Amino acid sequence: MYNITLIQGDGIGPEVTNSAKAVIEATGLEVCWDIVNAGIHIYEKEGVVVPDSVFDSIEKNKVVLKGPITTPIGKGFRSVNVMLRKKYNLFSNVRPVKTIPGTKSPFKNIDLVIFRENTEGLYIGIEKQTSENSAESIKLVTRDASIRIVKSAFEYAKNNNKEKVTVVHKANILKISDGLFLDCAREVSEEYPNIELEEMIVDNMCMQLVLNPNQFEVIVTTNLYGDILSDLCAGLVGGLGLVPGANIGDNMAIFEAVHGSAPDIAGKNLANPTALILSSAMMLNHLGEREKANKIINSVFETIQKGKYITKDLGGSSTTIEMTNAIIEKI
Ligand code: NAD
Helix, strand or coil, X not given: CEEEEEEXXXXXXXXXXXXXXXXXXXXXXXXXXXXXXXXXXXXXXXCCCCCHHHXXXXXXXXXXXXXXXXXXCCCCCCCHHHHHHHHCCCCEEEEEEECCCCCCCCCCCCXXXXXXXXXXXXXXXXXXEEECCEEEECCECCHHHHHHHHHHHHHHHHHCCCCEEEEEECCXXXXXXXXXXXXXXXXXXXXXXXXXXXXXXXXXXXXXXXXXXXXXCEEEECHHHHHHHHHHHHHHCCCHHHCCCEEECCCCXXXXXXXXXXXXXXXXXXXXXXXXXXXXXXXHHHCCCHHHHHHHXXXXXXXXXXXXXXXXXXXXXXXXXXXXXXXXXXX
């Protein structure tokens, strides 16, 4: 029996977390779910954005499946998502981007993984208004955090027979901060003589990705570039509804999709549940439940390839629930 914290989130969060939970249960995995929530709705009810029950549950269970949480734009509370990653030192944001046969995309056989530094960069949120017409924000890069994210990427490459890790930076302009990140990547790469370190400036990286994404296997980068490249890569394989993710620390992990709360389709039974279902498969792999994880992945792939029960974003007309049921049927 596994004890897992489930954060439903808001927007499409409750819909996709319900799907993922049902799919996990269909594999026969025995789970005691601790269902908690955070965000604006909780603030309106309880006066806090993240109640203590959320922290208590995460600290007890150490494994979390999480729906997206809306962050107000330009005002209001800071991102709950970023806060949790920082608070629990979930330094490695791992986002596998893989072509699923049957999806619409001009590209075939994309198979890459983004390793995004998850605890610093511009996301430390230190900004100030310096005058009526100017504002500053601080981008933090430390040696420790840079070394550990690059190591995660190289370890993944080594364990999965990948030949190349691409480090993405802007050290031509940000010579000190991105320069430090790049130096750390060069240093770590020396421990892996059989894996090539490719260096790429972030603007060129964007162009290379849309011209020929198949040239990349493992990408490692700082927080903001990793965030942007993740959405770009999601677009290359058919959209945000398809790309899963994991926030991994030394002894804790939160599994969540790359996508946000999608307010434009929330509550309409239109969301594609694939991204969170595949995040669940990552969680099962993390728990050592490989067979059940593969069952989920194969069922998702088969459902999409058949194309009968797929959501609107994939060119189909099924609802979230219909697509989820089709996946469960295959399991
Ligand atoms: P978004 O990812 O929510 O949506 C972008 C577009 O992709 C929308 O058109 C949406 O309908 C579509 N989309 C996203 N997920 C989909 C799915 N599963 N199925 C079908 N279509 C899907 O990005 P946004 O609109 O920029 O952000 C909305 C909110 O989500 C913001 O408040 C943002 O801060 C938050 N956000 C949260 C997380 C998180 O919780 N980890 C991540 C990203 C954004």
